[in-house]
Amino acid sequence: MKYASGKYLIFGDDDITFDESGIAELVDYFESHPECSILLAQTSDESGKLRKLYPSRAHKLSRLNSAKAATYEMMVRLDAIREAGISFDENFGAGADNYLGDEYIFIADALKKGLRGEFLPVRVAIHPKESSGSLWGTPKDLSARAAVFGRVFGAWAPLFRALFLLKSRKGRVGMFNSMKFIIGR
Numbered sequence: 710m711k712y713a714s715g716k717y718l719i720f721g722d723d724d725i726t727f728d729e730s731g732i733a734e735l736v737d738y739f740e741s742h743p744e745c746s747i748l749l750a751q752t753s754d755e756s757g758k759l760r761k762l763y764p765s766r767a768h769k770l771s772r773l774n775s776a777k778a779a780t781y782e783m784m785v786r787l788d789a790i791r792e793a794g795i796s797f798d799e800n801f802g803a804g805a806d807n808y809l810g811d812e813y814i815f816i817a818d819a820l821k822k823g824l825r826g827e828f829l830p831v832r833v834a835i836h837p838k839e840s841s842g843s844l845w846g847t848p849k850d851l852s853a854r855a856a857v858f859g860r861v862f863g864a865w866a867p868l869f870r871a872l873f874l875l876k877s878r879k880g881r882v883g884m885f886n887s888m889k890f891i892i893g894r
Contacts, residue, residue, distance in 0.1 A: 710787070710796060718787050720780040724837050731833035735784045738829060746789035747819055747826035749775070749782050750833040760838070763830060770816060770826030772861060776873070778812040781834050793822040801857060808849075810857030817861045846882045855893045867891050 710718060717739055719732060735748050749770065751763045761777060768774070780802075795818050802811030816826060858866040858873065870891045874882070882890065 710785075710790065713787055716787060717784055718790075719784040719833065721834065722781070725781050726835040728832050728834055731831045732784070734831045735829065735833060738827070739784075739786055742827070744825050745827050746786045746793075746824040747816060748784045749778055749816075749826065749828045750784070750831045752779065752782055752834045752836045753832055754838040755835060759832075760836060764828060765830055767827060767829050770820065770828060772817050772820060774828070775816045775820075775826070776813050776857075778816055779836070780812050781836055783812060783816075784833070789824055790819065793819060793824055795819045795822060795824070798860065801853075801860070807853040807856045809853050810860070813857060814860050846886075848886070851882060851886055851890045852894075855890050859893050866893060 717736060719727070719735075721727060731750060735750060738748060739745060747770065752760050754760055760779075795815065797811050798814050798818075799805065801807045801814055802809070805811075819826065854873075855866075855870060858870045862869045870893070874887055874890065881887075
């Protein structure tokens, strides 16, 4: 982000195919909503199937509804992000031991600084089905997710980790692993 130019920034990598009409919709939204600094949108896999269960309606982002954000679903208003001093926490994300959650932390940090974010049910990209979020339930995954919740919620993290486990539809991780996750080990 330090070296980006322009008004808006969308994130991607070499396995992303962007949907130009979706990107145009996000730009139009930013242009008509100058109070908005972050937009989350949808992506599909190679078959055209949405990568996750997305809400069907637009809504305001919060720490309670942004945990499943992926970098390639996000577009930001660059000047607002820079002015607020928001950046990605380099202890999280690809290449770090805590290999996920950098997007969620980024959004949570922006919201804490008073920036506004929105989710729009608009497809902006195609991304392969397999990703870092596909390792759900492994010890490495649970450790990384526990660290993310700790970073976002601080002392309240055990409560939110427990709620996450209750809400998760990805399968059970066992009592021992659940307890380790809740206490952040």
